[in-house]
Amino acid sequence: MKRFSIAEVKSSYEQKRNWERQFPVSYYLFRPLSFPLTALASGLTNSAGAIAWAGLGVGALGCGLLFQRGLAGPWPGIACLALFALLDAVDGNMARVTGSVTRYGKFLDGTFGKLAEGLYLPALSAGLYFSEGPALNGFTAPSAGLLLSGFVALIAMLYSSYIESAYEALRNEAKAGAPPDLNAKIGSSRFRGNIFHSVFINLHAFNLQVLLLALAAFFGREAAFLALITAYYLGRLAVLFTYYIVKARTELA
Numbered sequence: 001m002k003r004f005s006i007a008e009v010k011s012s013y014e015q016k017r018n019w020e021r022q023f024p025v026s027y028y029l030f031r032p033l034s035f036p037l038t039a040l041a042s043g044l045t046n047s048a049g050a051i052a053w054a055g056l057g058v059g060a061l062g063c064g065l066l067f068q069r070g071l072a073g074p075w076p077g078i079a080c081l082a083l084f085a086l087l088d089a090v091d092g093n094m095a096r097v098t099g100s101v102t103r104y105g106k107f108l109d110g111t112f113g114k115l116a117e118g119l120y121l122p123a124l125s126a127g128l129y130f131s132e133g134p135a136l137n138g139f140t141a142p143s144a145g146l147l148l149s150g151f152v153a154l155i156a157m158l159y160s161s162y163i164e165s166a167y168e169a170l171r172n173e174a175k176a177g178a179p180p181d182l183n184a185k186i187g188s189s190r191f192r193g194n195i196f197h198s199v200f201i202n203l204h205a206f207n208l209q210v211l212l213l214a215l216a217a218f219f220g221r222e223a224a225f226l227a228l229i230t231a232y233y234l235g236r237l238a239v240l241f242t243y244y245i246v247k248a249r250t251e252l253a
Contacts, residue, residue: 004042004097009035012096022192022201025208026089034089038097041090048095052108055087059116063123069131074124074217078210084116085207114161117206118154124213125150125226132223146223149230156233160240167244170252200239203232 013031020027041051062080070076091109095101129147192198202208209229216225 001046002042002098004039006035006039009038009042009093009097013093015096016092022198023205023208024202025205025211030086030089030207034086034093037086038090038093041094042097046094046098046100048091048098048100048105049108051087051091051094052105052112055084055091056112056116058087059084059112060119063116063119066120067123067127067130069127074127074213074222077120077123077127078214078217081116081120081210082207082214085210088113088206113206114158117209118157121150121153121157121226121229123150124222128222128226146226149226153226153230153233156230156237160233160237163237163240163244167248167252170248174252200236203229204236 013035020031045051058080062077062084065077065080066074088109091105095105125147129143132143132146212228213222213225216222
């Protein structure tokens with residue numbers, strides 16, 4: 001097991017730097033915090049997989065704490081979700097600095113991300129319902145909307161991800177070329193300079209959602225946060241459905 005310096009961890013990040021500039025919260029906050037944490041973690045393990053599994057546990061705990069609220073309200077859950085987002089950056093750093101980027105690792109990263117990032121919305125809505133339901137006079141239209149919003153957002157998130165993944169899989173199959181280089185630099189979108197595209201992709205970023213949730217909780221507006229995220233994912237589903245139908249018609253027909 002090798003202990004890596006912060007400089008070595010930063011150097012390995014070049015592969016992803018250009019792509020992550022599209023996500024300011026990641027680029028300017030979570031990624032810089034992840035560098036010293038990765039160097040520290042390398043004294044315990046060089047396994048990106050072990051860090052990913054630990055992150056999954058932290059993310060699951062965060063979802064549970066959002067659902068089962070104590071006297072501290074949503075804050076312990078929000079803290080766990082923020083730590084999960086940070087560990088997600090750390091496991092990627094570890095894979096790159098150790099030269100152990102694999103498809104299995106990418107699969108774990110994507111799967112664990114979808115589990116935690118998807119489950120926190122239903123956990124938040126259910127936790128709000130059971131804590132605020134009595135104040136809303138039981139199962140009324142407002143309380144039902146509060147309860148269902150997280151589940152609607154999750155369904156829209158999963159379907160939009162499926163549409164995107166299905167297109168990418170079929171496009172790669174149609175190309176039938178050599179598999180992509182896992183260590184190649186990751187480019188950014190051709191729409192990168194468009195403000196609407198920036199807002200569209202950043203609202204899907206989990207670490208930004210955690211910060212928005214913390215801000216909403218501070219002002220007692222968690223229900224408004226849920227309404228925003230639900231509306232966003234329904235809109236995202238509509239946009240990606242239309243976009244990939246058009247692309248598939250021209251590129252896969």
